[in-house]
Amino acid sequence: MTEYLYKVIVIGNQDVGKTAFLDRYVNNTFNANYKKTLGVDYQLKVIQWEKCTLRMQFWDIAGQEYTKVLTRNYYNAASACIIVFDITNTKSYEDVKEWKAEVDTKLGQIPTIVLANKDLSVLCLQHDLVDNSSLEPKNACVDDMDLETLKTSIQATEVFHVSAKTGYQVKSSMKLLEKILMGVTIPRPTEPRPPKNINVQRKGSVAPPGLGASRFCLMTEYLYKVLVLGNNRVGKTAFLERYINNNFSAQYKTTLGVDFQPKVIKYEHCTLRMQFWDIAGQERQKVLSRNFYNGASACIIVFDITNTKSYEDVKEWKAEVDTKLGQIPTIVLANKQDLVDDISNPRKACVDDMDLDILKDTIKATEVFHVSAKTGYQVKQSMQLVEKILMGVTIPRPPKTGTSDGSITLDSQTSVHHNSRSCCSSN
The missing domain is CATH 3.40.50.300 (P-loop containing nucleotide triphosphate hydrolases)
Incomplete structure (x- = not known):
């Protein structure tokens, strides 16, 4: 089965709930004990389709100010971006623009989803994933009009109210991300091959939202x-x-x-x-x-x-x-x-x-x-x-020789000696 691996960076200020959000999405768990991310952490989400597998590698990047110079190195080769802020924290909301500007500078325009986390609104409290009797609504620092303005100004793909604690809109927001990556990775048999003069999007690259470019998987890639x-x-x-x-x-x-x-x-x-x-x-x-x-x-x-x-x-x-x-x-x-x-x-x-x-x-x-x-x-x-x-x-090989499926298999003892200086060969 063909597998596709995509890197998604998850960024935002410290204490906004990036790790908690990923835990809710990947494992459907929530831990109230906050553990600070050092540098970067990783979460893998695997989605099985009929003829292929989509693997999303989430890079949960630390939000501490003193690590920013170092953590910008982690942006390279990302296919999509999630920016998280705390909807009760004005500073974290205002810094979304700065995070997006850094991504644009490093990667250009890639699909970006903004998450207004810790939304303990009435709608969130009605969500049935957990017992919400002990939750109390807090004042949001922004309203829907502010978020719509933000979305337009930074050219975000979409903005969602979410709650890692209750699970509110976690699946809904991430469904959009899956669909964005599916548009790049999942071959559609009903779509015609593009004419030769069309610039085809390769696996691992995503057309900026709104361009409406056709997306095809013409050659399998392995990362x-x-x-x-x-x-x-x-x-x-x-x-x-x-x-x-x-x-x-x-x-x-x-x-x-x-x-x-x-x-x-x-x-x-x-x-x-x-x-x-x-x-x-x-x-x-x-x-x-x-x-x-x-x-x-x-x-x-x-x-x-x-x-x-x-x-x-x-x-x-x-x-x-x-x-x-x-x-x-x-x-x-x-x-x-x-x-x-x-x-x-x-x-x-x-x-x-x-x-x-x-x-x-x-x-x-x-x-x-x-x-x-x-x-x-x-x-x-x-x-x-x-x-x-x-x-x-x-690399799949035609089944002429070797294993039954035609693949090349090398174990940990495989050695290639090119001359006497490959130190474990004899003179």
Whole structure:
């Protein structure tokens, strides 16, 4: 069955009930004990259709003012947006415009639903999901005319009164979101294929509301999240830059929290999209950055082959991944091989191939590679293994050989040796 994955960001000021709203929609639960979101949290909602599955990945982004610079990084590649405010809190209502402006600046016009949460109005109190005898109405800071004006001014798709506590209009508001994504993802057999000169919307992109563009799913696309971990200054960002853009910059820039790099590979009948999460390696950010692990399909751990501490910490990084995600395919990269190979001023490697072979077995890594982001040495070879691992999950093959369904299957022991420097191969 074909699956479609979409990212939806959920934003708004602190204490407006974003997490509570998602809990009500995804799990139909409500918890009065408020727990502050640090950075970002995730909720997944799966909807089964007759011939396909729609997966919505909700990014519940912290609303604290001091985290805004960091959390804006989480907007990338979102297909839709939900902005929540507390209908009894004027400041949270006024800030909706600022949140929408940030989204427009980062992503352009994407479908946006505004939720006036904590609506304990008479209509809400009549809702039959919970016992409402203890609820008392509060004064709203806005009326319907204000919300209609807001909707027009920020070009929102729709505005809803909702209550995460009672469940009032939670399903109704989210039905609209499902329909927006269905318009992109669910193929309609009765619709004709568009003429060649029409600009077709791809999966993962949504036409701005009101354009009335026809939407078609002409090619199946698969999106996978890949973590890139390792200590500070080991060359994670430089490695991704070499792999994705074939560039190298000697100018070092510290990653704050997380950065994103997409890589798209097109096949005859489908497209593989890898979303690399380049996660900061600074010790002080580790508690926050662990929140970024959720939903990853594979992991890359990078260390500096001339730095003993970065090598020793590989085990710690892998242990964190195992604790959070269990065993997922993991590639270890011994970066900065160029420093060891430099004829004029060679640096000493902190480990040899036997050490790396032992490391691979100890942490149950899929493979270990010597690489150099600076020269490009074995960058393509190492990443081809990641591509093949994901292809084994995503790319259907005609049933000529292999498994009964024609798919490629790679287990965690799969190894690809391109030359003697793939450290676990023999010379």
